[in-house]
Amino acid sequence: MTDQASSECSFSIEESTAEVVKIALFGHLTAKTTATVWQPCIDLQQQYNPQSLVVDASDVDYCDGAGIGLLVAMRNNQIQQQHEFTLFGLKPQLERLFNMISLLPEEPKAQLVPPVDVITETGKFSFDAWNYTKESLTFAGEFCYQIGQTILHPKQMRWRDLAFLLENVGPNAFLIVAVVGFFLGMVMAFQASIQMKQFGATIYVANLVGIALTRELGPLMSAIILTGRSASSFAAEIGTMKINQEVDSLRTMGLEPLPFLAMPRLLAAVLMAPVLNIFMILFGLLGGALVMKTLGYSLPIYLSQLESAITVSDIIGGMFKTIVFGLIIAMIGCMHGLRTQRGAQAVGLSTTAAVVSGIILIIIVDGVFSIVYYALGI
Amino acid sequence: MNTDTEATISESIVQVDNVTLAYSDDVILRNINFTVKRGQIFVILGGSGCGKSTLMRHMIGLDQPVKGDIIIDGDNIVTAINEQRLKILQKIGVTFQSGALFGSMNILENVCLPLMEFTSLPKAAMRLIALSKLHLVGLHGVADYLPSQISGGMQKRAALARAMVLDPKILFLDEPSAGLDPITSAELDQLIINLAKSLEITFIIVSHELSSIYAIADEVIMLDETTKTITAQGKPQYLRDHSTNPKVREFLRAGVHGEPAH
Numbered sequence A: 001m002t003d004q005a006s007s008e009c010s011f012s013i014e015e016s017t018a019e020v021v022k023i024a025l026f027g028h029l030t031a032k033t034t035a036t037v038w039q040p041c042i043d044l045q046q047q048y049n050p051q052s053l054v055v056d057a058s059d060v061d062y063c064d065g066a067g068i069g070l071l072v073a074m075r076n077n078q079i080q081q082q083h084e085f086t087l088f089g090l091k092p093q094l095e096r097l098f099n100m101i102s103l104l105p106e107e108p109k110a111q112l113v114p115p116v117d118v119i120t121e122t123g124k125f126s127f128d129a130w131n132y133t134k135e136s137l138t139f140a141g142e143f144c145y146q147i148g149q150t151i152l153h154p155k156q157m158r159w160r161d162l163a164f165l166l167e168n169v170g171p172n173a174f175l176i177v178a179v180v181g182f183f184l185g186m187v188m189a190f191q192a193s194i195q196m197k198q199f200g201a202t203i204y205v206a207n208l209v210g211i212a213l214t215r216e217l218g219p220l221m222s223a224i225i226l227t228g229r230s231a232s233s234f235a236a237e238i239g240t241m242k243i244n245q246e247v248d249s250l251r252t253m254g255l256e257p258l259p260f261l262a263m264p265r266l267l268a269a270v271l272m273a274p275v276l277n278i279f280m281i282l283f284g285l286l287g288g289a290l291v292m293k294t295l296g297y298s299l300p301i302y303l304s305q306l307e308s309a310i311t312v313s314d315i316i317g318g319m320f321k322t323i324v325f326g327l328i329i330a331m332i333g334c335m336h337g338l339r340t341q342r343g344a345q346a347v348g349l350s351t352t353a354a355v356v357s358g359i360i361l362i363i364i365v366d367g368v369f370s371i372v373y374y375a376l377g378i
Numbered sequence B: 001m002n003t004d005t006e007a008t009i010s011e012s013i014v015q016v017d018n019v020t021l022a023y024s025d026d027v028i029l030r031n032i033n034f035t036v037k038r039g040q041i042f043v044i045l046g047g048s049g050c051g052k053s054t055l056m057r058h059m060i061g062l063d064q065p066v067k068g069d070i071i072i073d074g075d076n077i078v079t080a081i082n083e084q085r086l087k088i089l090q091k092i093g094v095t096f097q098s099g100a101l102f103g104s105m106n107i108l109e110n111v112c113l114p115l116m117e118f119t120s121l122p123k124a125a126m127r128l129i130a131l132s133k134l135h136l137v138g139l140h141g142v143a144d145y146l147p148s149q150i151s152g153g154m155q156k157r158a159a160l161a162r163a164m165v166l167d168p169k170i171l172f173l174d175e176p177s178a179g180l181d182p183i184t185s186a187e188l189d190q191l192i193i194n195l196a197k198s199l200e201i202t203f204i205i206v207s208h209e210l211s212s213i214y215a216i217a218d219e220v221i222m223l224d225e226t227t228k229t230i231t232a233q234g235k236p237q238y239l240r241d242h243s244t245n246p247k248v249r250e251f252l253r254a255g256v257h258g259e260p261a262h
């Protein structure tokens, strides 16, 4: 085995007709060396497609899994064609290895590699999408029912987790909300001021910033941040509990995951979403103030302009929307957490799905709100 | 010893009645029937992947069987909902193959959780009860640790303490001694026997540890992946020597005498 020359392998064709192909193998058939003979041997077999394939292994000194693999591959090809395969000369201990693999039945793995064609894929996609929608609606129904139950029997909820969740959802997000809000307000004011300058109406930058933030951008941006931070963490936390069988464990104690895990998260999100929204608006207005300052308006003028621009219904409308967003975020996060399948990968998938579907749903609901508010004249 | 236990464990407490289990379209087990008697230590055996955990999940109401009934102390867990279901669940304690402690709570809080949710005992009492259960499973000085800070075997024992904290009538344990050293494992066996004989707790255990099975099991059933049914039922010693099914004899002999199955 230490001999350099013998640590290589080769083969020779002793006979090749449509009736019989006889191959002799030589040397060391190992993972490193088998590659050089594998394809030629298989090609030869396929070219002649012989009634009988004879492999002479008398000069094989050593053979590992790869070498056995080659023998098995050739044998399997013959069996598939219902042709004969004969192997001789293999050393007894190697023969035993070969026979061990020979004993394995041919598994029909066909369904593991589904054929990829557009129609099947489209059908599968639609079917999955339909199932997903159905499941989501069912979950939403259960979720709303549970909200009612929790309002009727507040004792069922696990209050102990609430403080921790509130902190995580709210105060821990203040920094990012403040930064996003500030720059959002500033950029918006700056862009608006360039346009407004043409009409000498730069004072109305305050109106634009104020109304945009209270009605649209404040609720929307804070909801998106909340989705990114909290829907994802709800999905990941609950998903991890699911794969660790913690959720099962709760259920066997008679503690259902909805009241026990989802309701505290829902409450945290619904309570904290408006707080984050207010934060976002205030910092946005601050960013606007900075731009207004450079345009030559003092803070009191800016504030009084805001006061005349923003109505109470803008604020209430925005706040109501925010609360609905909070509810959606908690629901999406918990739903994807509880939907988590098996395996560590699944948690990542759930988290991603929670964020993506959360953002999409929020944008759609925001559109619906715009239409409803418009129709109601708010 | 056997004869006098036989007399006290005549009453059935768990009854699995013609149950078929499946995950979506994959049938795992078909037409399963067996009865567990009060105070019995009942062991579910079988090769890896044959559906032992699945059977257990159905018996504790986590999954719905395709067909059949599972009666736990007089109530059918398959059809029970709300209050009735809760009533059944309070009679049972469960440990999972993975321990399944709550990662965000320390060991004491984990064990106290059922007490907090279902009793109005004072804090000090809960603490005392929890610590005594931890003591029972041989865990000392880890009450303040998080599950991630203790070993896998310790986690399993903490999970057992949690499962026992409300003194359930029936304990379902999925591979309780897998991953324990032989001494701890033997202590756990002794604990199980003591609880069964002194408190009349019924144990339904999934296990692979043959030495422990011979030490504790009053009765075993063996599941088979290919036939999807129970292939043998009875006392393990008896099955080992007298089962008509060579597969069963081989399974029950493997490892015990240190000789490989052939």
Ligand SMILES: Nc1ncnc2c1ncn2[C@@H]1O[C@H](COP(=O)(O)OP(=O)(O)OP(=O)(O)O)[C@@H](O)[C@H]1O
Pocket (backbone or CB within 6 Å): A342, B023, B028, B046, B047, B048, B049, B050, B051, B052, B053, B054, B055, B097
């Ligand atoms: N959630 C699930 N969804 C689909 N199939 C599952 C699920 N859980 C288990 N199975 C399948 O059911 C079969 C039985 O699994 P189960 O976990 O009950 O085996 P087991 O007997 O407990 O094995 P082990 O001794 O390894 O724990 C396996 O083939 C497994 O792939």
Ligand SMILES: [Mg+2]
Pocket (backbone or CB within 6 Å): B052, B053, B054, B097, B174
């Ligand atoms: Mg299992």
